Amino acid sequence: MSTVLERTKAPARERARTVGRRRRKGLVGALYAAPxxxxxxxxxxxxxxxxxxxxxxxxxxxxxxxLNVPDNYTKIGDNQLVGSAVWFTVKYTVLLTVxxxxxxxGLALLVQRRRRGVGFFRTAFFLPMAVGFASASLLFLGLLxxxxxxxxxxxxxxxxxxxxxxWTSGSGTSALSSAMLxxxxxxxxxxxxxxxxxxxxxxxxxxxxxxxxxxxxxxxxRRVTLPLLRPTIAxxxxxxxxxxxxxFDQFWILTRGGPDNTTTSLVMVIYREAFIKxxxxxxAAISVALLVALVVVNVVQLGVLxxxxx
Amino acid sequence: xxxxxxxxxxxxxxxxxxxxxxxxxPLLWSGYASLRTSSGFGLENYDRLFTSDNGIRPHNVVNSLxxxxxxxxxxxxxxxxxxxxxxxxxxxxxxxxxxxxxxxLMVPYATILIALYVLLGWLGLQDSLIGxxxxxxxxxxxxxxxxxxxxxxxxxxxxxxxxxxxxCNSFSTLTRILLPAVRPGLITVGLFAFLTSWNEFFAPxxxxxxxxxxxxxxxxxxxxxxxHGSIDYAALEAGVVVMAVPCLILFAFMQRSYVRGFTSGAxxx
Numbered sequence: 001m002s003t004v005l006e007r008t009k010a011p012a013r014e015r016a017r018t019v020g021r022r023r024r025k026g027l028v029g030a031l032y033a034a035p036x037x038x039x040x041x042x043x044x045x046x047x048x049x050x051x052x053x054x055x056x057x058x059x060x061x062x063x064x065x066x067l068n069v070p071d072n073y074t075k076i077g078d079n080q081l082v083g084s085a086v087w088f089t090v091k092y093t094v095l096l097t098v099x100x101x102x103x104x105x106g107l108a109l110l111v112q113r114r115r116r117g118v119g120f121f122r123t124a125f126f127l128p129m130a131v132g133f134a135s136a137s138l139l140f141l142g143l144l145x146x147x148x149x150x151x152x153x154x155x156x157x158x159x160x161x162x163x164x165x166x167w168t169s170g171s172g173t174s175a176l177s178s179a180m181l182x183x184x185x186x187x188x189x190x191x192x193x194x195x196x197x198x199x200x201x202x203x204x205x206x207x208x209x210x211x212x213x214x215x216x217x218x219x220x221x222r223r224v225t226l227p228l229l230r231p232t233i234a235x236x237x238x239x240x241x242x243x244x245x246x247x248f249d250q251f252w253i254l255t256r257g258g259p260d261n262t263t264t265s266l267v268m269v270i271y272r273e274a275f276i277k278x279x280x281x282x283x284a285a286i287s288v289a290l291l292v293a294l295v296v297v298n299v300v301q302l303g304v305l306x307x308x309x310x
Numbered sequence: 311x312x313x314x315x316x317x318x319x320x321x322x323x324x325x326x327x328x329x330x331x332x333x334x335x336p337l338l339w340s341g342y343a344s345l346r347t348s349s350g351f352g353l354e355n356y357d358r359l360f361t362s363d364n365g366i367r368p369h370n371v372v373n374s375l376x377x378x379x380x381x382x383x384x385x386x387x388x389x390x391x392x393x394x395x396x397x398x399x400x401x402x403x404x405x406x407x408x409x410x411x412x413x414x415l416m417v418p419y420a421t422i423l424i425a426l427y428v429l430l431g432w433l434g435l436q437d438s439l440i441g442x443x444x445x446x447x448x449x450x451x452x453x454x455x456x457x458x459x460x461x462x463x464x465x466x467x468x469x470x471x472x473x474x475x476x477x478c479n480s481f482s483t484l485t486r487i488l489l490p491a492v493r494p495g496l497i498t499v500g501l502f503a504f505l506t507s508w509n510e511f512f513a514p515x516x517x518x519x520x521x522x523x524x525x526x527x528x529x530x531x532x533x534x535x536x537x538h539g540s541i542d543y544a545a546l547e548a549g550v551v552v553m554a555v556p557c558l559i560l561f562a563f564m565q566r567s568y569v570r571g572f573t574s575g576a577x578x579x
Binding site: 022025026027028029030031032033035036037039040043044045046047048050051054059107110111115117118120121124125127128130131132133134135136138139140141142143145147148150185188189242246248249252253256267270271274275280283284287288290291294295298 | 319322323325326327329330333334336337339340343346387388389391392394395396398399400401402403404407410411413414416417420421422424425426427428429444445447448451455480505508509510511512516527530531534535541543544546547549550553554557558560561
């Protein structure tokens with residue numbers, strides 16, 4: 001009797017001990033993860049909920065908030081600046097994503113194989129990333145200026161223009177082009193690097209097999225490189241569209257949103273509502289709308305790219 | 311065959327070279343413009359940058375260094391402990407926490423910065439360098455946690471086991487055995503945290519109000535945005551150089567480990 005008991009007890013005790021050890025190990029793991037959980041909870045999850053809560057209130061910068069559902073949202077429709085900013089931000093996002101993606105992919109293809117000079121080229125393309133975006137915006141402000149910039153002098157020397165052109169504030173088109181030039185310069189190398197990691201993950205044997213089958217260069221690019229690169233392309237495009245829809249620094253610093261608000265982005269409108277009009281509720285409502293739009297764009301974009309890959 | 315490959319090599323060098331010049335030109339030009347004066351070359355523009363009413367004050371540099379040090383230190387601490395937890399332990403809520411942390415990338419901060427402004431006010435951290443640093447640490451976490459988890463996972467588990475046989479507990483295993491093994495990841499995370507916090511503009515613009523709290527970036531941008539009338543472009547380019555030089559130096563030292571850490575992190579899913 002006692003032997004039977006002991007025989008059944010022993011594994012149970014053993015199991016209890018391993019369960020206990022596992023539970024303790026789980027507790028230790030949770031302890032190491034606690035700082036992450038606190039940081040993410042307090043400074044990400046709480047503000048995310050708070051911005052929704054704020055959007056339901058009249059929330060002046062310096063007075064207590066009062067509930068006013070859904071005024072902040074209905075007001076968005078009446079705000080003319082929001083309308084023009086939405087249109088401008090979408091236009092900028094589409095134009096920039098196309099150009100930046102083309103340039104980054106071109107650079108990545110150019111430097112994908114190891115040969116002489118590749119290291120130098122990669123560094124040269126990536127180096128602008130070491131300059132902060134705000135600093136880069138100021139750099140281009142001087143570079144494109146009439147006062148000390150070399151561009152106008154060079155173009156006059158070429159005979160393309162006579163007199164001075166005010167690139168960053170002369171017209172809506174030239175202001176937009178200035179900002180896009182800055183963003184292309186600053187971010188092409190970064191996106192090149194990500195695309196490069198994707199390109200280098202494609203096994204060389206696949207290229208060889210395609211070549212043996214008689215595929216030309218363009219065919220290999222279309223039928224082999226592009227499909228296998230699709231996950232990386234999805235990542236890069238998502239980052240580009242998200243970044244562009246949230247554009248701020250380049251327009252705040254380089255064009256000041258002008259001329260006549262033609263280059264005022266949505267995030268600039270949010271800033272203006274909050275800290276110039278001192279209406280945090282309205283700023284929060286536009287933020288929530290932008291947030292929803294971003295999630296929708298990302299989901300649709302990833303869905304389309306994934307479906308086309310399968 | 312020989313001829314086409316030589317033509318090919320020439321086309322490669324010519325295209326790459328022309329593009330490299332285009333990419334390097336703005337950087338070289340800003341250095342040139344910052345040194346150029348009415349009478350030739352000199353440091354007059356830097357003199358105006360540091361002494362005129364509008365420009366960089368010593369306290370701006372101190373503020374920037376404080377924010378950078380707090381952000382780099384805090385990011386390394388949180389991401390190392392978190393990466394260790396995610397790379398080595400199973401615990402309740404692990405997957406959920408990882409997903410929520412990565413979601414920070416999907417919800418970029420311009421949209422929640424207004425709420426952070428209010429929240430930091432409630433916590434008594436409005437207009438404070440510590441509050442700004444906490445926000446910057448949070449925004450570094452998705453990338454940093456991902457990097458550190460991958461770094462810890464790349465270290466063989468036998469290393470921990472033998473350390474534990476030798477009597478190490480989980481914390482001394484981390485500090486004595488694992489930290490040296492994940493050094494490349496730590497360097498990448500630290501470098502990225504420094505570059506972001508040193509250069510960040512939007513978060514300090516919203517979270518800092520008083521000029522004695524302003525970082526160098528805010529001070530330099532103010533030379534443009536707060537100038538009524540004409541902008542001192544040459545001093546502005548000097549400011550760009552002052553901001554960029556620490557980053558370029560760090561970048562030159564750490565480029566190899568940075569790019570390696572980046573690619574290994576990007577390749578692992």
